[in-house]
Amino acid sequence: MKKIGFLSFGxxxxxxxxxxxxxxxxxxQSIDLAVAAENIGLDGAYFxxxxxxxxxxxxxxxxAAIGAKTSRIEIGTGVIDMRYENPMYMVEDAGAADLISGGRLQLGISRGSPEQVIDGWRYFGYEHAVGENDADMGRKKALEFLDKLNGVGFAExxxxxxxxxxxxxxxxxxxxEGLRERIWWGAASNATAVWAAENGMHLQSSTLKxxxxxxxxHVQQAEQIRLYKDAWKKAGHQREPRVSVSRSIFAIVTDQDRYYFGQQAKASDSFGYIESDKRAIFGKSYAAEPNKLIEELARDEAIQEADTLLLTIPNTLGVDYNVHVLSSILQHVAPGLGWR
Known part of the structure; x- marks a missing residue:
């Protein structure tokens, strides 16, 4: 069994x-899609x-709105850029949303990704300390957020x-209570995956690293996941770690699917640069008839290592079509891989 959720860029x-x-x-539409996803048996709605x-x-x-209109589905993020956050206020917001949902939040946080503007966190009123960079600031805020989620008094x-x-x-x-144990870290490197394990966070690994x-x-990502699991074990945490990977997967079962995605599959990985100087590898997307998808996905080592798969969706195509996309995976692909 594998948990399957959707990930929307919105x-x-x-x-x-x-x-x-x-x-x-x-x-x-994000609220409506989460409700519909729960109704068809999906496990998670992530944004x-x-x-x-x-x-x-x-x-x-x-x-919070999704939590109030659903009862079972996990609700999460992938990811919140901690450079922009006030950890104290975030603890209050997260606590309220988690209570409204009945304890179903699965919050993905990270130091952030390339931005739309230069040092956008400065406009939010934040600066990193002397001798630190913005990544250090993001991780420091993450640790403060984790500490305050424990619910221990600190204010006079x-x-x-x-x-x-x-x-x-x-x-x-x-x-x-319990939200501290449902925080995930989005890691783009092996080192930050190990750091997440040492600090008791679950691991989110995206379509790039x-x-x-x-x-x-998929081999590099699987190696990252194994390093994470080893570090978790060495840290001695008394609960099981969770790992999610994201993928663009489309089962072509109708002419409309073929029109949208018949030419979308990437036959191989691609390469680029993050923040101009860090070489990154981007995983391929999958789009094919169900039988071919099952064969291809069975060879994806990282998916096999993860307990949770997040399907990136084309939210601009509307709720009904995205329900079809997700249902197609649940009905035609997941059983053939032993996920359902």
């Missing part, structure tokens, strides 16, 4: 072919977070408060 544009012409369209772009940005109102109470205080130091409220060996993408 694009919108005033384009005649798009079902999502506005931010409102995207937000409301990207990008700032200064016509894409989803502020995750917690959306996660006012002797003359508006309302009576409980004894001792005060914690942030609302506190959601730093090229650290020249091997095929």
């Amino acid at each position: 694009h919108w544009a005033n384009h005649p072919a798009y079902k999502t012409r506005t931010a409102s369209d995207t937000l409301l 990207r977070v990008h700032h200064f772009a016509a894409q989803l940005a502020s995750p917690f109102p959306l996660l 109470p006012n002797p003359y408060p508006m309302f009576p205080n409980p004894p001792g130091l005060l914690r942030l409220e609302p506190h959601s 730093y090229d650290e060996s020249g091997k095929p993408f």
Whole structure:
């Protein structure tokens, strides 16, 4: 068995072919898609977070709304850029959304990805300390977020408060028990995957990572996952780690599928640069008839290593078509791979 969820970038544009012409369209359709995904038996609804772009940005109102309208499906992010976050306020937002959902949040966080603007986090009022870079700042904020999620009091109470205080130091409220154990780290390198394990976070590995060996993408990603699992074991955590990988997978079962994705499959990995100086490898996308998909996916080592698969979706094509895309994987592909 493997958990299967969708991952939406949440694009919108005033384009005649798009079902999502506005931010409102995207937000409301994201809620509808999560509800429909739960109804067809999908395990997770995950959303990207990008700032200064016509894409989803502020995750917690959306996660809370989905939590209020669903009852079973996991709700998550992939990923929140911690460089832009106030960890204290984020603890409150995350706690509230998790309580509304009944403890179903699976929050993916990270130091962030290439941005739409130069050092966009500066516009949010943040600067890194002397001797640090923005990646250091993101990881430091992540550790503070994790620490405050534990629910241990740290703030000195006012002797003359508006309302009576409980004894001792005060914690942030609302506190959601167990949320600390449902935080994931988006790692682009082997080293940060190990760091995530050491700090008790689950691992999210996307469709790209730093090229650290020249091997095929799925092989490098599988090696990253194994390093993560080894580090988790060495750290002595008393719970099981989880690992997700993201893939673009489309089962061609109708003429419409063939029209949209018949030429979309990438036969091989591709290479590029992140932040101008870091060589990255990008995994191929899959688009084929179900039997061929089953054969190809069975050879993907990283998918085999992961317990959770996130299917990237074309959210601009609307709720109905994306339900079809997800249903096709559940019905025609997952059983042949032993995932269902």
